[in-house]
Amino acid sequence: MDLKQNNNTAVLVDQAPVSKSRLAMSSSLPACSPPSATLSSGLYLTIPKKIPMPSKFDEINLGVFLDAMKSSSPRKNHKEINFEDAFKDTNSAYRTWMKKYPSALTSFEQITNYAKGKKVALFLDYDGTLSPIVDNPDNAFMSSAMRSAVKDVAKFFPAAIISGRSRDKVYEFIGLKDLFYAGSHGMDLACPGKESNLFQPASKFLPIINAVFKCLIDKTKDIKGSKVENNKFCLSVHYRLVDEKNWSVIAQRVHDILKNYPLLQLTHGRKVLEIRPIIDWNKGKAVNLLLECLGLNRDDVLPIYIGDDRTDEDAFKVLRELNRGYGILVSSVSKETEAHYSLKDPSEVMVFLRSLVRWKNAQIALD
Numbered sequence: 050m051d052l053k054q055n056n057n058t059a060v061l062v063d064q065a066p067v068s069k070s071r072l073a074m075s076s077s078l079p080a081c082s083p084p085s086a087t088l089s090s091g092l093y094l095t096i097p098k099k100i101p102m103p104s105k106f107d108e109i110n111l112g113v114f115l116d117a118m119k120s121s122s123p124r125k126n127h128k129e130i131n132f133e134d135a136f137k138d139t140n141s142a143y144r145t146w147m148k149k150y151p152s153a154l155t156s157f158e159q160i161t162n163y164a165k166g167k168k169v170a171l172f173l174d175y176d177g178t179l180s181p182i183v184d185n186p187d188n189a190f191m192s193s194a195m196r197s198a199v200k201d202v203a204k205f206f207p208a209a210i211i212s213g214r215s216r217d218k219v220y221e222f223i224g225l226k227d228l229f230y231a232g233s234h235g236m237d238l239a240c241p242g243k244e245s246n247l248f249q250p251a252s253k254f255l256p257i258i259n260a261v262f263k264c265l266i267d268k269t270k271d272i273k274g275s276k277v278e279n280n281k282f283c284l285s286v287h288y289r290l291v292d293e294k295n296w297s298v299i300a301q302r303v304h305d306i307l308k309n310y311p312l313l314q315l316t317h318g319r320k321v322l323e324i325r326p327i328i329d330w331n332k333g334k335a336v337n338l339l340l341e342c343l344g345l346n347r348d349d350v351l352p353i354y355i356g357d358d359r360t361d362e363d364a365f366k367v368l369r370e371l372n373r374g375y376g377i378l379v380s381s382v383s384k385e386t387e388a389h390y391s392l393k394d395p396s397e398v399m400v401f402l403r404s405l406v407r408w409k410n411a412q413i414a415l416d
């Protein structure tokens with residue numbers, strides 16, 4: 050199928066008459082100056098009209114924002130919590146949750162029974178899935194055991210990494226050639242099998258992203274522990290190492306910058322504020338596109354997507370909508386999810402990948 054027909058929104062963004070000159074105008078502005086351009090709406094991009102924002106968060110908005118920041122990853126410091134009771138509560142909530150989202154390890158036979166006669170395609174998130182969450186994003190290395198598990202699994206099944214990181218960065222971490230890589234939450238992917246294969250639906254936003262990156266660096270440099278990461282078509286503002294009493298400061302600064310950039314939106318990840326273009330593209334759409342490029346958009350293909358983050362929910366949702374394949378959420382706490390199964394942490398992900406390899410070898414031996 051022709052990519053352009055199949056992936057209407059994203060491909061059309063590349064052709065969109067919108068914003069080219071206006072985006073360029075923003076990039077030539079000094080960092081942190083609001084763009085002088087007003088909003089435009091193109092034929093293909095749906096860009097909301099600019100809603101006047103208060104210069105300061107009002108208390109309610111800031112409260113909501115901070116709640117989202119607090120709930121974005123389990124807390125480390127529970128000074129006032131009775132640990133024994135909290136542990137019991139958490140454990141029982143998790144057990145109840147596991148009934149709905151059983152372990153992909155204990156359900157392995159069920160999964161592989163369903164996979165018989167089908168081609169499995171694997172989609173893997175990186176941070177929190179293949180590498181454990183660590184304080185410094187630059188140190189999120191993958192273990193060599195995990196690398197070899199991924200390498201082995203990719204010998205038998207088409208496998209793709211879909212990460213919020215830049216494509217180059219995630220490739221640098223993983224370093225395996227026989228995989229497909231999508232960076233910037235799927236906004237940067239090399240479509241296998243296509244001649245001109247780079248698919249970058251947000252390319253026109255690069256000047257804005259780079260301007261906001263500089264601005265964020267400048268405006269957060271005095272907040273101890275904060276870190277701004279440029280993921281090419283999106284940005285991450287990390288606050289994992291910021292003292293909680295300064296979270297409202299970081300929230301306010303990010304809000305103050307973004308109110309000048311209505312073409313960007315903000316989402317919450319794991320102790321990170323993620324800033325990205327307001328295009329209708331996400332990890333779920335990237336999964337669909339990759340299935341298409343790989344000729345795997347077929348009933349006899351079983352896509353399995355493993356991820357730990359809110360952005361992975363878009364991919365779980367797509368698998369549910371296709372009524373094909375399984376989403377597996379990596380989490381050691383109960384969470385609302387569109388996934389079918391769960392795994393506790395990256396070490397369980399590795400066991401699952403190794404089990405897939407063993408299962409495939411056994412299948413081959415039987416043939």
Ligand SMILES: O=P(O)(O)OC[C@H]1O[C@H](O[C@H]2O[C@H](CO)[C@@H](O)[C@H](O)[C@H]2O)[C@H](O)[C@@H](O)[C@@H]1O
Pocket residue numbers: 174175176177181182183184185186187189211212213214278280284285287289318319320321323358360
């Ligand atoms: O889609 P992903 O591959 O999961 O990327 C999502 C974000 O992951 C990284 O941040 C997270 O992991 C860091 C390292 O463990 C951790 O320090 C941080 O608190 C987490 O939010 C990455 O640095 C971000 O840019 C990605 O957006």
